[in-house]
Amino acid sequence: EKGNYRHYMQKEIFEQPIVVAQTLQTYVRPFEGEVALPVVDADLQAVNRLTIVACGTSFYAGLVAKYWVEQFARVPVDIDVASEFRYREPVLEPGGLALFISQSGETADTLAALRHARSQQQRIAVVVNVPTSSMAREADLLFPTHAGPEIGVASTKAFTCQLAVLAALAANLARAKGRLTREEEQEIVGHLQEAPAALNAALNHDEDIAAMAHLIAPARDVLYLGRGPDFPMAMEGALKLKEISYIHAEGYAAGEMKHGPIALIDDNVPVIVIAPSGPLFEKTVSNMQEVRARGGKIVLISDAKGIEEAGEGCMATIEMPAVHPLIAPLVYAVPVQLLAYHVAVLKGTDVDQPRNLAKSVTVE
Ligand code: F6R
DSSP states (O other), X not given: OOTTOSSHHHHXXXXXXXXXXXXXXXXXXXXXXXXXXXXXXXXXXXXXXXXXXXXXXXXXXXXXXXXXXXXXXXXXXXXXXXXXXXXXXXXXXXXXXXXXXXXXSOOHHHHHXXXXXXXXXXXXXXXXXXXXXXXXXXXXXXXXXXXXXOOSSSOOHHHHHHHHHHHHHHHHHHHHXXXXXXXXXXXXXXXXXXXXXXXXXXXXXXXXXXXXXXXXXXXXXXXXEEOTTHHHHHHHHXXXXXXXXXXXXXXXXXXXXXXXXXXXXXXXXXXXXXXXXSTTHHHHHHHHHHHHHTTOEEEEEEEHHHHHHHOTTOSEEEEEOOOOGGGHHHHHHHHHHHHHHHHHHHHTOOSSSOXXXXXXXXXX
């Protein structure tokens, strides 16, 4: 079943261009230049606030979606991890829309949060990969991801498919709210259509990433930095590394470094900077320079332009294709997944079955 791959996780990382394309097929009409969710615009028009709830990697997909929904649709988003949402007595206006994101559709905390939201008269939307799951059955609005079965415990392809659906959802909501011109919608669809090829281009750097994994493998701690939608990607990169290689890693908003974590910097703590070219690039690079000035060893993940501008003096660089900022989170998922994967292989850990973890967390 693994074919030529050594691990399911590796196979699933490489499946991303295909499964993201499959998923997008059901959410965009490329010829019309339209997003097309299985929900009518009239139903979304009344949405004045969106509540997003998920756990782990699915939560990070939700965090990226918050940036998109607020930017495109100008609808405020509340987001929580499910285990907090359940118990913190959130204020939910009757008739509000609550969105639950889950690969398995069975995560106990997320399912309990969904039922709590239902009891508070929320409309329940679900982004889920397992179509027969409890969450899929309990949804009012079902947005399936078409990633196919995910076997590796660390979520990879389900995550990028979640992002694809969430980008389409943000655009659909924006259209329903009258916030998107035809041209803007066409542009968004065009960028989404570029994602599969860009994911392929990112995967072409697999060998470069394998070749630099030895720089990370000996570390005890690793920091990941990003800004805007790439901040959740920094947290996702850190989660992937800790769960499969057992190296302690944290993702920070690049601008937060100077408020504390920079005290950790020395030449034993590699800092991985996720900085695609775009409106936030210069800001992130200036945070990176602060780290470098304190002797920090940096791995810069950027496109050719970014690396040319800021790559000098970095311990290593990982080049990504130049992409529109909208799809950067999908594309930059690949290098952080591959880096975690190759570090874990070097360390000889059980990549597909990391210790203490289960694929589907059906206990609280
Ligand atoms: C990380 C990972 C977990 C899951 C989390 C939620 O690689 O796989 O953090 O994302 O347990 O699971 P789902 O998405 O099935 O609700």
